Amino acid sequence: MTNQNDMLSPEAIKKIDREVAKYPADQKQSAVMAALVIAQDEKGWLSKETIAAVAGYLGMAPIAAYEVASFYNMYDLQPVGKYKLTVCTNLPCALSGGVHAADYVKEKLGIDFNETTADGRFTLKEGECMGACGDAPVMLVNNKRMCSFMLPEQIDKLLAECK
Amino acid sequence: MLEIEIDGKTLQVADGSTIIEAAHQLGTYIPHFCYHKKLSIAANCRMCLVQVEKAPKPMPACATPVTNGMKVFTHSELAVKAQKGVMEFLLINHPLDCPICDQGGECQLQDLAVGYGESASQYQEEKRVVPDKDLGPLVSTDMTRCINCTRCIRFTAEIAGFMELGQSFRGERAEVMPFIGKTVDTELSGNIIDLCPVGALTSKPFRFSARTWELSRRKSVSPHDGLGSNLIVQTKHDRVMRVLPLENEDINECWLTDKERFSYQGLSSAERLTKPMVKQGGEWKEVDWSVALDYASHALRDVAKTHGGAAIGGLLSPHATLEEMYLAQKLLRGLDSENIDFRLRQSDFSADGKRKGTPWLGMKIADIGRLDRVLVVGSFLRKDHPLVAQRLRQSAKRGAQISILHSADDDLLIKLAARAIAAPSQLPAVLAEVVKAVAELKGVAADPALAKVGAGLVDVNAAKKIAASLVSGSDGGKCAGILLGNFAQQHPQAATLSALAQQLAGLLGGSFGFLGEAANSVGGYAAKAIPTAGGLNAAAMLKDPRHAYVVVGAEPELDCADGAQALASLTKAAAVVVLSPFKSQAMLDYAAVLLPVSPFSETSGTFVNTEGRVQSFYAAAKPLGEARPAWKVLRVLGNLLDLNGFAFNSSEEVRAEALDGQPEFVSGLDNGIDGATLNLTASPNGLERVADVPIHFSDPLVRRAPALQQAADSAAPTARMNAATLAKCGLASGDKVKVGAGGTAAVTLPAQFDAGLPDGVVRIAAAHADTVALGAMSSVLSVEKA
Ligand code: SF4
Ligand code: FES
Ligand code: FES
Numbered sequence: 001m002t003n004q005n006d007m008l009s010p011e012a013i014k015k016i017d018r019e020v021a022k023y024p025a026d027q028k029q030s031a032v033m034a035a036l037v038i039a040q041d042e043k044g045w046l047s048k049e050t051i052a053a054v055a056g057y058l059g060m061a062p063i064a065a066y067e068v069a070s071f072y073n074m075y076d077l078q079p080v081g082k083y084k085l086t087v088c089t090n091l092p093c094a095l096s097g098g099v100h101a102a103d104y105v106k107e108k109l110g111i112d113f114n115e116t117t118a119d120g121r122f123t124l125k126e127g128e129c130m131g132a133c134g135d136a137p138v139m140l141v142n143n144k145r146m147c148s149f150m151l152p153e154q155i156d157k158l159l160a161e162c163k
Numbered sequence: 164m165l166e167i168e169i170d171g172k173t174l175q176v177a178d179g180s181t182i183i184e185a186a187h188q189l190g191t192y193i194p195h196f197c198y199h200k201k202l203s204i205a206a207n208c209r210m211c212l213v214q215v216e217k218a219p220k221p222m223p224a225c226a227t228p229v230t231n232g233m234k235v236f237t238h239s240e241l242a243v244k245a246q247k248g249v250m251e252f253l254l255i256n257h258p259l260d261c262p263i264c265d266q267g268g269e270c271q272l273q274d275l276a277v278g279y280g281e282s283a284s285q286y287q288e289e290k291r292v293v294p295d296k297d298l299g300p301l302v303s304t305d306m307t308r309c310i311n312c313t314r315c316i317r318f319t320a321e322i323a324g325f326m327e328l329g330q331s332f333r334g335e336r337a338e339v340m341p342f343i344g345k346t347v348d349t350e351l352s353g354n355i356i357d358l359c360p361v362g363a364l365t366s367k368p369f370r371f372s373a374r375t376w377e378l379s380r381r382k383s384v385s386p387h388d389g390l391g392s393n394l395i396v397q398t399k400h401d402r403v404m405r406v407l408p409l410e411n412e413d414i415n416e417c418w419l420t421d422k423e424r425f426s427y428q429g430l431s432s433a434e435r436l437t438k439p440m441v442k443q444g445g446e447w448k449e450v451d452w453s454v455a456l457d458y459a460s461h462a463l464r465d466v467a468k469t470h471g472g473a474a475i476g477g478l479l480s481p482h483a484t485l486e487e488m489y490l491a492q493k494l495l496r497g498l499d500s501e502n503i504d505f506r507l508r509q510s511d512f513s514a515d516g517k518r519k520g521t522p523w524l525g526m527k528i529a530d531i532g533r534l535d536r537v538l539v540v541g542s543f544l545r546k547d548h549p550l551v552a553q554r555l556r557q558s559a560k561r562g563a564q565i566s567i568l569h570s571a572d573d574d575l576l577i578k579l580a581a582r583a584i585a586a587p588s589q590l591p592a593v594l595a596e597v598v599k600a601v602a603e604l605k606g607v608a609a610d611p612a613l614a615k616v617g618a619g620l621v622d623v624n625a626a627k628k629i630a631a632s633l634v635s636g637s638d639g640g641k642c643a644g645i646l647l648g649n650f651a652q653q654h655p656q657a658a659t660l661s662a663l664a665q666q667l668a669g670l671l672g673g674s675f676g677f678l679g680e681a682a683n684s685v686g687g688y689a690a691k692a693i694p695t696a697g698g699l700n701a702a703a704m705l706k707d708p709r710h711a712y713v714v715v716g717a718e719p720e721l722d723c724a725d726g727a728q729a730l731a732s733l734t735k736a737a738a739v740v741v742l743s744p745f746k747s748q749a750m751l752d753y754a755a756v757l758l759p760v761s762p763f764s765e766t767s768g769t770f771v772n773t774e775g776r777v778q779s780f781y782a783a784a785k786p787l788g789e790a791r792p793a794w795k796v797l798r799v800l801g802n803l804l805d806l807n808g809f810a811f812n813s814s815e816e817v818r819a820e821a822l823d824g825q826p827e828f829v830s831g832l833d834n835g836i837d838g839a840t841l842n843l844t845a846s847p848n849g850l851e852r853v854a855d856v857p858i859h860f861s862d863p864l865v866r867r868a869p870a871l872q873q874a875a876d877s878a879a880p881t882a883r884m885n886a887a888t889l890a891k892c893g894l895a896s897g898d899k900v901k902v903g904a905g906g907t908a909a910v911t912l913p914a915q916f917d918a919g920l921p922d923g924v925v926r927i928a929a930a931h932a933d934t935v936a937l938g939a940m941s942s943v944l945s946v947e948k949a
Contacts, residue, residue: 048343061320062342063329070331 008053012042016057029060032068036075045076073127074143080123081116083162086140087150089126092133101137101150102126108159121162167233182224182235183211193237194246194275196253196360197312198225201417202321208253208312210275212245213237221245243279250279255286256335257361258307265303266362268375272310293338299346300873301353301421303370309339309363315355322418323349324556324576339363348875350549350858353424357407357417368428368870369405373397381783382409384770385423386482386763387862389679390414390528390550391772392423396764396783403427403764403784413529414772420549421874422858422865427764429867430787436746436759437788447751452789456796459756460803462738463498466711472499476704478723479505479692480716481681482862483793484768485777486814487742488683488690489821490797491715497806501698502709505687507723508649508680508856508929510941511657512700513840520833521688522661524773525668525676526644532558534644536636536673538597538629539567540660541590542648545575546858546876548678551646552577564636566629568593569650570853571926572919580632583625586851586921587941591656591843592616593626594663600630601670605639610666616843633671640671649680649856653724655941662839676834679773681862686771689829690821708732714741715793716760718863720749721930727938742793745863759790762864766792767814775828779818847943850888852904853920854929854940861930880934882946883917883926892946899949902927904937911949 008016019034035054040046046069048062055065069075073086087102102124106112109122116123132138135148139158147158164175169186176185181204186193196208206226213224216234221241236242254276261267293306313330316339320326327347330337341347347355356366378397383406385392392415397405406427408419439455440447450458466474477495479488483505492503506512531537531554544567545552556577559565564580572584585593595616600623602609636643645664654660661677668675679685687693694700699707705719705728712733719729733739733753741754744762751757760766765786769779786792794814801809811817822829859865859877871877882900884892894900896916902925903909910933920926929940937944 052342061326061329062345063331063340064326066342067329067331071333 008039008050008057009042012038013057016054020058028058029064032058032060032065033072036065036069040075045079073125081120083121084123084125084142086125086127086143088128088130088136088138088140090129090133092129093136093138096133096136097151098137101139101155104152104155105159108155122159165229165231165233167229167231167235169235170237176229180229182213182215182222182227182229182233185229186224186235186237191237193224194279195225196271196275196310197314199314199317199358202314202317202358205313205317208310209249210246210253212242212249214239214241214245247279247281250276251281251284251286253310254280254284256291256307257310258290260308264305264308264362265365265370266308266359270362271360291335296340297346298341298364299348299352299875300870301367301425302347302356303365303367305363305365306338306340307363308361310361311337311339312360313339314358314360315339315364318351318355318358319347319349322354322553322556323351324553325349328355346875350421350546350876351418351553353421354408354418366405368425373399373404378404381781383764383780383783384682384778385415385419386682386770386864387420387422387426388548389524389681389684389773390548391682391770391776391778392419392550393778394419394423396427398784401784403430413527414776415550418550418553420858421871422861425871426865426868428869428871429864430762430764432745432867434745434747434867435787435790436743436757437790439759439789440746440757442755452791455756455758456799456803459740459758460800462740462755463711463713463800464804466738467498467500470710473502473699474710475500475713476502476699476709476711477504477692477713478507478701478704478715478717478719478729479503479687480722480862481505481507481684481687482864483683483716484763484766484814485683485686485690485771485821486768486794486817487715487797488687488692489817490794490801490809490811491713492690492692493808494797494801494804494806495713497801497804501694501696502704503692503694503698504701504704505683505692507701507717507719508653508940509657509700510653510655510702510724510939512702513842514658514661514836515693515700516696517837517839518833519835519837520831521685521775521829522677522834523685523775523832524646524679525674525834526774528554528772528774531555531644531646534558534642534673535563536633536640536643536671537563537565538633538643538645538667539565539569540594540645540647540664541569541651541654542567542646542678543569543571543573543650543855544648544678545573546855547649547680549858551678564632566632568597568629569648570921570924571855571917574919581625581628583622583629584919584921585621586924587650587654587853588847588851589621590651590654591659591663591841593621594660594667595841595843596621596623596626597630597633598663598667598670600627601634601640601667604630604634605670607670610841612841613843633667633673636671636673638672640673643668643671643673645673645675647675647677649678652677652680653854653940656842658836658839659842661834662836662841665835665839677773682770682772685773685775685829685832686769689771689831705729705732708735710736711738712736712740714739714743714754715797716743716863718743718745718747718749720935721860721866721932722862724941725939726929726935730935742796743863744790745867758796759788760793760796761786761790765790766794768792768794769814769818771829775832777822777826777829779815849943850946851924852937852940852942852944853924853926855926856930857928860928866930880912880928880931881915882912883915883920884924884946885918885920885922886916887922888920888924889914889916892948894946894948900946901949902937903945904939904942905945910934910936914946
């Protein structure tokens with residue numbers, strides 16, 4: 001099932017091992033979230049082969065890893081652009097301009113949610129509460145960088161930064 | 164014990180029970196979807212909400228443990244309001260397509276909606292649509308109907324042993340699905356159809372062919388493996404439309420294997436024999452029963468007269484009923500032939516005449532779950548006895564230690580304590596090492612005959628690990644069981660393996676027994692369908708060709724240990740009388756007369772399962788065409804041959820004579836062998852064959868079930884080898900190889916890598932048309948690139 005291209009690199013395996021070590025030896029699969037993040041960082045996105053490889057390494061059923069990978073927004077089951085922008089549209093944000101922020105990004109980039117710009121630079125995603133409702137509207141860049149108070153001006157700045 | 168009150172009735176329940184279990188004890192029904200007594204508690208459907216005194220909110224009955232003095236109200240205003248609320252939510256996304264849904268009429272959601280649903284929904288928005296999934300040839304999906312109870316998921320993970328289904332995505336978009344591009348391939352997959360409380364998972368072969376209320380139901384017994392699972396056979400216009408499990412906690416619990424559930428399709432195979440046929444001048448003619456029976460009786464009488472009764476051989480299918488076997492042996496003995504056997508795949512008969520009784524499981528099926536240490540010897544357990552594997556899987560989770568000694572390391576999906584994988588010729592030596600190691604651990608002397616075995620040949624450490632596990636059980640192994648599988652019984656040193664297992668069980672104070680290969684593996688002995696002094700066993704009567712054969716229910720080329728030899732001997736014979744529900748090209752070639760007889764669904768009869776339990780059943784449908792129950796055909800043949808003792812009016816009378824009454828269990832069960840000689844020498848030159856009988860090829864009925872033949876378990880045979888063997892033969896996985904077995908015959912198969920095989924063996928399936936030419940199931944093979 002896993003072909004050579006999709007095998008995890010020794011570096012990735014080493015990082016996964018560090019995560020696995022945090023849990024009891026017979027509960028390797030507890031490290032699945034971290035392992036998927038490591039795999040995605042390496043591959044750019046999670047193909048079914050990558051997910052199967054992670055599952056195999058952790059001794060769990062591939063579908064069990066897929067359940068996790070498909071549950072959370074931070075995992076990409078399709079290739080994404082260089083910058084993945086996730087805008088929170090849950091209720092607290094929506095009440096404080098989250099949806100407007102998303103609309104603004106859509107207009108600026110000419111794409112809808114779950115689409116990538118033609119130049120492959122941006123992918124737009126709709127996100128769930130990021131636990132920063134007080135900073136609404138909030139956006140996440142590439143799953144890791146959190147941006148607060150994203151009014152049009154800030155959005156312009158962010159987009160300009162993302163080369 | 165705790166005392167609680169449910170709807171005003173007090174009762175005592177065991178500590179740790181849940182409210183739903185307590186209610187069940189009382190006969191009070193609490194509506195539920197996700198709860199199932201054999202599965203873990205998920206508590207996600209919320210249909211089982213009940214009111215509990217002092218609890219501020221309704222509580223899920225399936226997940227709430229009972230406490231002393233608890234007062235539960237299952238039908239109070241609060242409870243019913245909560246249940247109705249849940250139902251309204253469940254129906255939000257459920258399509259109203261009951262008229263075109265196969266589950267209609269047997270749907271828990273439909274039933275409960277009648278009790279708890281409102282006639283109109285407040286929901287006005289769009290309903291969700293979920294794409295269907297391809298789960299393989301047996302289970303059909305309509306995933307929009309799924310209520311995400313996760314029963315099917317828990318079944319694959321917990322009962323079948325590997326999570327093949329999961330719930331992906333989240334919230335409203337959550338979908339039950341297999342991993343991308345995968346199907347559900349477990350040999351128990353059909354059970355998810357029964358478990359699904361709605362019409363999301365239904366039977367593919369049964370799809371759109373009948374409504375549940377149009378079907379007549381009959382209890383029956385599975386004609387396949389030795390368990391004798393209890394069935395409900397459902398028919399419409401005398402055609403079997405569907406087979407469902409009949410719950411029997413002592414045998415199949417509430418499960419069925421896919422083979423048992425879907426083999427019924429073979430009953431309406433185009434190869435069904437529906438008219439008696441005789442061969443005249445090389446031409447097959449359909450004739451009347453009287454002509455065919457006359458022809459058959461004359462042929463047999465002629466051979467008996469000219470060559471003596473011993474010139475006739477009787478090959479009976481181990482899947483034939485007790486009554487059929489009993490009358491067949493009576494017929495043959497009436498003709499003065501002692502050549503009678505039903506143990507068609509056995510190759511070592513050296514225990515015959517020394518057995519103390521009928522070989523059997525050595526315990527009740529239900530007791531398998533009570534063993535705390537188990538050694539399975541020579542068994543493709545998951546495929547040969549899926550429901551025994553299931554029981555052991557659950558035992559292992561409860562802490563029992565399961566070990567295996569076998570020639571292939573197929574994944575049993577059971578947590579194993581120890582395993583020894585050795586070439587077939589070395590299985591006795593490894594088992595002997597286990598015996599020696601147990602003796603040593605127990606500080607007693609082992610049988611001196613075992614002193615020299617092993618000696619650097621076998622994996623002594625693996626044997627020691629198995630021994631240590633066995634001895635570590637309660638009371639030094641008193642709850643240990645040694646189970647000999649099909650492979651051990653078909654092994655050329657089967658008697659030695661059995662004797663060693665007996666020694667082992669003796670040392671441990673535990674038990675040992677045989678996992679019956681076929682529906683009537685015990686029944687055949689009870690029916691006396693084995694040769695006594697002077698008679699030829701199944702292998703001998705084929706090795707030493709007879710002038711005439713009587714074949715009942717078997718296809719010897721596929722059902723015997725050496726199919727090629729069977730074919731040759733049958734072809735040479737002057738007269739072969741075949742009683743069979745099916746015809747095949749091979750049969751048309753070697754037979755002189757074909758008598759169409761009923762398969763299990765069209766006759767009354769009895770199977771004696773591997774624990775010795777006598778299970779009788781009635782016909783579920785009328786015989787197809789001119790087919791007739793085989794016991795009647797044999798009775799008439801007996802009368803035509805002027806034999807005594809064939810005046811039976813019913814199959815019950817035959818059973819009464821065969822079993823001397825109507826016992827619940829047959830008598831004379833005993834695995835002991837008197838004065839067994841241990842045969843521990845083995846040094847085959849060359850590659851040894853490991854032959855499995857694939858699950859969907861084991862008997863004539865399942866071989867003709869089309870949906871099962873498309874399942875993953877029905878893949879065409881390959882020549883499987885481990886890396887070292889492949890390398891030694893200069894092969895790569897996927898290469899076409901010519902496999903020979905000494906003689907001139909050779910078959911060409913693709914080579915396949917199998918990491919679970921020991922060195923120096925080639926695994927090639929038996930019971931398959933592609934490999935018949937290879938001959939004996941245990942043999943030495945040559946393999947070269949084609
Ligand atoms: S498919 Fe059926 S059994 Fe599986 S989760 Fe959905 S409703 Fe439950
Ligand atoms: S709702 Fe957007 S961060 Fe909480
Ligand atoms: S049956 Fe209790 S929550 Fe589903």
